[in-house]
Amino acid sequence: MVPLLLAVTAFAPMLLEAVRSRRNERHLRARGAFEPAGDVFAAMQIAYPAGFAALIAEAVMRRRTVDVVFAVGAVVFAAGKLIKYWAVASLGPRWTFRVLVVPATPLIRSGPYAYVRHPNYVGVLGELLGTALMAGARWTGPIVLLVFAVLLAARIRVEERALRIGSSAAPL
Numbered sequence: 001m002v003p004l005l006l007a008v009t010a011f012a013p014m015l016l017e018a019v020r021s022r023r024n025e026r027h028l029r030a031r032g033a034f035e036p037a038g039d040v041f042a043a044m045q046i047a048y049p050a051g052f053a054a055l056i057a058e059a060v061m062r063r064r065t066v067d068v069v070f071a072v073g074a075v076v077f078a079a080g081k082l083i084k085y086w087a088v089a090s091l092g093p094r095w096t097f098r099v100l101v102v103p104a105t106p107l108i109r110s111g112p113y114a115y116v117r118h119p120n121y122v123g124v125l126g127e128l129l130g131t132a133l134m135a136g137a138r139w140t141g142p143i144v145l146l147v148f149a150v151l152l153a154a155r156i157r158v159e160e161r162a163l164r165i166g167s168s169a170a171p172l
Contacts, residue, residue, distance in 0.1 A: 002059055002065060002066060002070070002134070002135075003059045003060045003064065003122060006055070006059055006131060006134055006135055007056055008050075008057045009077065009131075009134075010055075010056070010127075010131055011049070011052065013081070014048075014052075015101040017088075017097075018097070020095070021095070021096045021097040021098070022096075022118075024093050024094065024095055024096045025097075025098060026099065028093070028094065028096065028100045028102055029076070029100070032063055032102060032103060033100040033102045034100070034101055034134055035101075035161040036099055036101060036158055036161060036165075038157075038158050038161075039098070039099050039158045040154045040155050040158070041097065041099070041155075043151055044148075044151050044155065045097065045145060047123075047148060048150055050127060050129075050164075051147065051148055052131060054137075054140040054142060054144055054156060055119055055128075055135040055137045055144060056131075056135060057140070058135055058136070058140045058141075059134075059135035059136060059137065062135075062136050064134075064136045068135055069136065070134050070135075070136070071132055073129075073130045073131065073132070073133025073134035073135075074130065074134055074163060075130070076126055076129050076130035076133060077126065077127055077129075077130025077131055077133075077134065079112075079126055079130070080122075080123045080125065080126020080127040080129070080132070081123065081127060082123070082125070083109065083112060083122050083123035083126060084119075084120055084121055084123025084124060084126075085113050085123070085134050086111055086112045086119065086123075087111065087113070087119040087120040087123060087171070088100055088126065089111065090108055090111030090113055091120075093109055094108065095120075099155070099158055099159050099162055101162045107163065118152075118156055118159070121152050121155075124148070124152070124156050125145070125148070125149065128144055128145055128146060128148055129141075132144065
């Protein structure tokens with residue numbers, strides 16, 4: 001029961017997010033957006049769903065049931081989703097899975113971006129931590145969080161470089 005709940009909770013929103021990302025990506029590319037070099041998107045698009053799958057696999061192996069730690073994990077996951085969706089709503093049609101730069105477009109400084117530089121990634125880490133807690137993933141949880149944190153650090157370097165160039169029309 002718990003693994004199925006975790007799978008639906010993790011993967012159903014992921015599919016809807018992918019649809020939105022693709023739609024926004026087409027819109028941005030039509031406006032002249034380009035992708036900066038050096039992004040880790042290819043690795044992230046594998047690591048993100050694989051991380052959730054690994055956490056769920058550990059839940060299956062542990063025959064995970066609902067308990068207090070599961071409930072705490074659910075709250076952490078929900079908080080992560082709220083932060084992430086606040087960031088998504090603030091970016092509007094500029095949100096995608098990819099780093100896309102539209103020349104001469106100002107930074108978003110409203111919503112969670114008024115408080116945190118990369119709130120979407122705070123939300124993603126909350127999703128992963130919450131799922132790890134719900135899954136009781138003592139082994140895969142720390143591994144998944146560490147691997148994804150490394151990927152996010154690389155991704156943030158690419159985004160920061162793109163944001164510094166911001167108004168330039170030349171690809172990075």
